[in-house]
Amino acid sequence: MTTPDHLLHDKLRAVQTRIAAACAASGRHAQSVQLLAVSKTFSAEDVRQVAACGQRDFGENYIQEGVDKITALHGDAHALVWHCIGPIQSNKTKLVAEHFDWVHTVDRLKIAQRLSDQRPAHLVPLNVCLQVNIDGGETKSGIAPAEVLTLATEVAKLPRLALRGLMTIPDPVEGFEAQVALHAKARALFDEVKVALNLPQFDTLSMGMTGDLEAAIHAGSTMVRVGTAIFGGRTYVA
Numbered sequence: 001m002t003t004p005d006h007l008l009h010d011k012l013r014a015v016q017t018r019i020a021a022a023c024a025a026s027g028r029h030a031q032s033v034q035l036l037a038v039s040k041t042f043s044a045e046d047v048r049q050v051a052a053c054g055q056r057d058f059g060e061n062y063i064q065e066g067v068d069k070i071t072a073l074h075g076d077a078h079a080l081v082w083h084c085i086g087p088i089q090s091n092k093t094k095l096v097a098e099h100f101d102w103v104h105t106v107d108r109l110k111i112a113q114r115l116s117d118q119r120p121a122h123l124v125p126l127n128v129c130l131q132v133n134i135d136g137g138e139t140k141s142g143i144a145p146a147e148v149l150t151l152a153t154e155v156a157k158l159p160r161l162a163l164r165g166l167m168t169i170p171d172p173v174e175g176f177e178a179q180v181a182l183h184a185k186a187r188a189l190f191d192e193v194k195v196a197l198n199l200p201q202f203d204t205l206s207m208g209m210t211g212d213l214e215a216a217i218h219a220g221s222t223m224v225r226v227g228t229a230i231f232g233g234r235t236y237v238a
């Protein structure tokens with residue numbers, strides 16, 4: 001699917017404006033929140049258009065689809081930063097370690113170990129966030145909040161990974177206050193782990209999407225992952 005580029009530019013600007021307004025409303029600096037443009041299901045050409053507008057960080061859910069786009073855009077004028085935000089099976093860790101810059105969805109030590117072992121020596125360590133099942137949804141991926149510190153302590157020891165923070169994907173809830181309450185739980189956990197680990201690079205709280213980015217920013221998100229508001233509706237959902 002390819003979207004007219006003027007539309008993509010307008011939508012990107014609108015999201016940047018939402019982020020800036022949310023930061024202002026919460027007394028935060030606009031630079032304290034990064035925008036991750038979630039390009040899953042959209043074409044490499046769409047990514048190129050959004051990159052031409054100054055956006056550098058892109059998120060992909062499906063490993064092979066992501067690798068195809070990374071390869072297609074490699075060597076373009078602007079170096080892009082690619083984030084894996086989908087579930088990772090063991091047989092996909094090598095592709096992820098070789099092609100992505102960030103992984104937000106680490107929730108098992110085994111996957112973290114494989115990513116560290118398979119990260120090529122000529123690349124900087126792979127940035128990782130631990131995915132936390134913050135609202136306790138039974139079918140969801142992500143580690144239970146009570147287990148985060150133990151996993152974080154182990155992942156922090158892996159030589160080819162840089163543990164950067166936590167990530168959450170709560171189920172949608174209605175209303176700003178309810179959304180903030182959920183995101184505030186993640187923020188509290190993030191603060192607790194940060195103090196316990198005493199790791200300066202642990203600086204990223206990846207939470208908030210098209211529907212709840214204002215609440216996430218209010219609660220302390222440092223990276224919002226936005227797909228629909230930039231690229232439009234998807235023809236298949238992740």
Ligand SMILES: *Cc1c(COP(=O)(O)O)cnc(C)c1O
Pocket residue numbers: 038040061085086169209210211225226227228229238
């Ligand atoms: C698809 C997806 C997003 C973006 O969701 P939108 O509601 O389209 O903004 C963010 N994070 C993850 C993990 C996703 O899978």
